Amino acid sequence: MSNSKLVSYTGLSPNHSGKRVCQISRITPHAVVGQLSVERICDCFKDKGRQASCNYAIGADGRIGLCVDEANRSWCSSSRDNDQRAITIECASDLTEPYAMKPEVYSALVNLCADICRRNGKQKLIWIADREKALEYSVKSDEMLLTVHRWFARKSCPGNWLFERMGSLAHEVNSRL
Ligand SMILES: [Zn+2]
Numbered sequence: 250m251s252n253s254k255l256v257s258y259t260g261l262s263p264n265h266s267g268k269r270v271c272q273i274s275r276i277t278p279h280a281v282v283g284q285l286s287v288e289r290i291c292d293c294f295k296d297k298g299r300q301a302s303c304n305y306a307i308g309a310d311g312r313i314g315l316c317v318d319e320a321n322r323s324w325c326s327s328s329r330d331n332d333q334r335a336i337t338i339e340c341a342s343d344l345t346e347p348y349a350m351k352p353e354v355y356s357a358l359v360n361l362c363a364d365i366c367r368r369n370g371k372q373k374l375i376w377i378a379d380r381e382k383a384l385e386y387s388v389k390s391d392e393m394l395l396t397v398h399r400w401f402a403r404k405s406c407p408g409n410w411l412f413e414r415m416g417s418l419a420h421e422v423n424s425r426l
Pocket residue numbers: 278279280325326398406407
């Protein structure tokens with residue numbers, strides 16, 4: 250298992266559970282709440298007291314950082330079940346709803362998702378907007394499922410801006426696979 254070569258900054262976090270016990274079958278994009286640099290996002294997860302992390306971070310200028318190795322389970326989505334399966338990505342966003350993201354961030358997210366799918370042998374990224382249907386969906390070995398933090402906790406993450414674009418995200422990634 251490898252990490253993305255799209256990474257331009259590595260700031261590893263001690264906040265993870267070690268090796269995953271499930272196969273990678275999901276990608277979960279999050280909103281950071283703040284137009285932060287990739288260094289700021291990764292560095293805030295170096296604090297053990299935060300008890301939080303992500304696999305990748307995308308800063309406001311679209312640069313990508315590695316925070317927790319893909320092979321390891323990050324602490325990101327308020328769900329053991331999800332984080333064991335998901336590659337989690339924190340994306341710089343506005344401070345308030347709809348937590349809009351810069352075009353550079355969205356474009357980096359498309360590139361990163363395509364790269365993650367390719368390296369993990371996935372030919373299709375799937376978005377099912379209905380929570381129950383998505384979580385009941387049986388993901389095939391060459392498929393990757395998009396999930397969102399709001400399904401696992403009482404919060405807006407990844408914000409309405411990205412939530413409304415999840416179908417487009419899947420479509421744009423699939424056009425590259
Ligand atoms: Zn989140």
